[in-house]
Amino acid sequence: MSEVYDVLIIGGGPGGYNCAIRAGQLGLKVACIEGRGALGGTCLNVGCIPSKALLHASEMYEAAEKDFADLGIKASVELDLPTMMESKEKTVSALTQGIAFLFKKNKVDYIQGFGKITGNGTVEVEGKTYTAKHIVIATGSEVATLPNVDIDEKKIVSSTGALALSEVPKKMLVIGAGVIGLELGSVWRRLGAEVAVVEYLPHILPGMDGEIQKQATRMFKKQKVKFELGRKVTGVEKTKSGLSVTTEASAGGKPKDIDADVVLVAIGRRPYTNGLGLDGVGVKTDKRGFIETNYFKTSAANIWAIGDCTTGPMLAHKAEEEAVAVAELIAGKAGHVNYDVIPGVIYTSPEIACVGKTEEELKEAGIPYKSGKFPFMANSRARANHETDGFVKILAHAETDEILGAHMIGAGVSEMIAEVALAMEFKAASEDIARTCHAHPTCSEAVRQAAMDVEKWAMQM
Numbered sequence: 001m002s003e004v005y006d007v008l009i010i011g012g013g014p015g016g017y018n019c020a021i022r023a024g025q026l027g028l029k030v031a032c033i034e035g036r037g038a039l040g041g042t043c044l045n046v047g048c049i050p051s052k053a054l055l056h057a058s059e060m061y062e063a064a065e066k067d068f069a070d071l072g073i074k075a076s077v078e079l080d081l082p083t084m085m086e087s088k089e090k091t092v093s094a095l096t097q098g099i100a101f102l103f104k105k106n107k108v109d110y111i112q113g114f115g116k117i118t119g120n121g122t123v124e125v126e127g128k129t130y131t132a133k134h135i136v137i138a139t140g141s142e143v144a145t146l147p148n149v150d151i152d153e154k155k156i157v158s159s160t161g162a163l164a165l166s167e168v169p170k171k172m173l174v175i176g177a178g179v180i181g182l183e184l185g186s187v188w189r190r191l192g193a194e195v196a197v198v199e200y201l202p203h204i205l206p207g208m209d210g211e212i213q214k215q216a217t218r219m220f221k222k223q224k225v226k227f228e229l230g231r232k233v234t235g236v237e238k239t240k241s242g243l244s245v246t247t248e249a250s251a252g253g254k255p256k257d258i259d260a261d262v263v264l265v266a267i268g269r270r271p272y273t274n275g276l277g278l279d280g281v282g283v284k285t286d287k288r289g290f291i292e293t294n295y296f297k298t299s300a301a302n303i304w305a306i307g308d309c310t311t312g313p314m315l316a317h318k319a320e321e322e323a324v325a326v327a328e329l330i331a332g333k334a335g336h337v338n339y340d341v342i343p344g345v346i347y348t349s350p351e352i353a354c355v356g357k358t359e360e361e362l363k364e365a366g367i368p369y370k371s372g373k374f375p376f377m378a379n380s381r382a383r384a385n386h387e388t389d390g391f392v393k394i395l396a397h398a399e400t401d402e403i404l405g406a407h408m409i410g411a412g413v414s415e416m417i418a419e420v421a422l423a424m425e426f427k428a429a430s431e432d433i434a435r436t437c438h439a440h441p442t443c444s445e446a447v448r449q450a451a452m453d454v455e456k457w458a459m460q461m
């Protein structure tokens, strides 16, 4: 029997590795078990990082091809896809190796292999049993699949295959107008594919503010993305010339077939807990397979769960917040997560970012609110950059003026949302942002002007 750890963490993604590092910082004896052969989880290996690398590269490619001329730059542009993919891989491996370095620095043991919980303080990895006072499950999520659509990661791909295509498809059909569908659809459209998106609901981006959904739909249509809204895919068949995708109206109705060379299945993700031995130790899951938790505690003593395998937004920074909180709670500190202030970003062009409540949620909850909005068209930096699409909207309580939400669409909003998140964390009023000096000319002045517009004194429109 090996030595007893304070904490054994199963999974080396943003939940697992951040929990391990924080536990190490707090002086706990900790090990992280990871089965995929590299640290970083979905996020670093096949998620956030490779997708952002390709989004950046493809955005540069499209800008060089289409936008440089307007700025007085003549460029002749050619796509070198193998180098683009190699550059993405280099970024991924540098970052995953960086985590191994951080583990050493914080005295975290890295155990390679798949873990199975065999008792309330024991985990078996490749025939060896490890013992701990606490176990943290951070095993993440996997791609949700559709009946009659068999993913081969070559022609019918999940996000993983879509991050590694060896050539640009002529026609790509995306199933699902959510975050992955729009981000990876954007990558391949920019590189030359015709992209069509079939979405079950009557609108794109479920859960986002309605005004953002409408503006984003207009923006993607302008980029020649075709939407088939209110339709579902019932099957994909391989034909001599490629793929034939059968669809029908979501409510049922006349079928319609769509041809494609590559189909991307992006209909969501489901918790991954295969082979973990949850039943054997009394860890309960809900109907959809998410581990049930009460402030990170599972139904079994001293077993905790965080990240994508639990309910809540499937986001790397949500997993990271929970990771830090659990490590602190195990160390006897007051770890906590503010679920009201978890930003969400979609890294399309323009970007989309949100934090807090949508107008629809406020209306449904009967919370009185006021709204301020400012278009990037009236922002001088956006004008200078030729990036005038979009707006910033700030929602504040009608009586107290506390900021309740912010919704942005435009170039660079992924960075600008942090200002509002910080303000909300401090329970700021919209007037606090409106009276904060912002550097000129910056796109973040649009945030200030939107905050001013809450009390209808925006001065630049």
Ligand code: FAD
Binding pocket: 010, 011, 012, 013, 014, 015, 016, 033, 034, 035, 036, 040, 041, 042, 043, 044, 046, 047, 048, 049, 051, 113, 114, 115, 116, 138, 139, 140, 141, 159, 160, 180, 272, 274, 275, 276, 306, 307, 308, 309, 313, 314, 315, 316, 317, 318, 319
């Ligand atoms: P994961 O990152 O999934 O890590 C879990 C790890 O546990 C995996 O490495 C797995 O191999 C390992 N594991 C599972 N079972 C065992 C076992 N029994 N033993 C040992 N190891 C095991 N989120 C964002 O916030 N921003 C983004 O831009 C973003 N982009 C994304 C793009 C794509 C294409 C995808 C697919 C996801 C993206 N996400 C993004 C979501 C993000 O990747 C996840 O929310 C995040 O990775 C969840 O972290 P986690 O630690 O809970 O799980």
Ligand code: NAI
Binding pocket: 146, 175, 176, 177, 178, 179, 180, 181, 183, 198, 199, 200, 201, 204, 205, 206, 231, 232, 233, 266, 267, 268, 269, 313, 314, 315, 344, 345, 346, 347
């Ligand atoms: P998603 O939940 O964002 O979108 C799935 C979409 O598919 C929804 O619009 C849904 O209505 C639709 N859909 C479901 N079944 C369908 C069917 N049969 N036919 C047609 N449409 C159907 O899921 P997605 O895009 O797969 O992403 C998974 C997770 O990964 C998300 O929870 C997201 O948070 C995370 N992610 C985050 C990113 C970011 O933060 N930038 C980037 C990529 C992923």
